[in-house]
Amino acid sequence: MVNNGLGFNVATSEYLTRAMHYFNSKYQNVKFVISSLDVPWTKANMPNNTHLIYTSYPKREIVVATLALCNHTITTVGSFGWWIGWLTGGEVTYFKWPAKEGTFLRTQYSKDYSDFFYPGWIGT
Numbered sequence: 001m002v003n004n005g006l007g008f009n010v011a012t013s014e015y016l017t018r019a020m021h022y023f024n025s026k027y028q029n030v031k032f033v034i035s036s037l038d039v040p041w042t043k044a045n046m047p048n049n050t051h052l053i054y055t056s057y058p059k060r061e062i063v064v065a066t067l068a069l070c071n072h073t074i075t076t077v078g079s080f081g082w083w084i085g086w087l088t089g090g091e092v093t094y095f096k097w098p099a100k101e102g103t104f105l106r107t108q109y110s111k112d113y114s115d116f117f118y119p120g121w122i123g124t
Contacts, residue, residue: 008098008105010076012095013045016045016046016047017047018093019124020032020047022093023093027072030050031051031052031053032046033053033055033066033067033070034046035054035063036054039054042054067084067087067088068084068087068088070088072088072090072092073090073092075094076095077098077099082094082116086118091122092122093124094122094124096124
């Protein structure tokens with residue numbers, strides 16, 4: 001979603017670090033499976049002190065099936081991550097402020113985004 005022009009806020013590297021720390025502190029031998037349309041940005045913004053696996057499947061269906069088999073999910077912004085979080089069924093973290101203020105996209109959500117994020121998900 002970098003330079004998307006739609007009004008999305010890009011999840012920060014600080015958010016990714018907090019979310020990864022959350023799972024690393026709670027579980028043992030954590031491996032993060034990452035899917036991104038912008039792998040160079042992702043590699044530049046992910047913490048280097050953990051086990052990262054990048055997917056590079058050409059079809060979305062394969063990516064969805066692969067990520068849905070994971071135990072938990074760190075979402076960034078957009079509907080793709082939301083659906084992966086829903087399908088995974090484990091713990092899900094989300095970036096609390098996915099839309100830029102003053103954009104049309106922001107008007108599509110409630111004030112606190114409670115209409116978009118599942119109540120059991122963890123906003124960081």
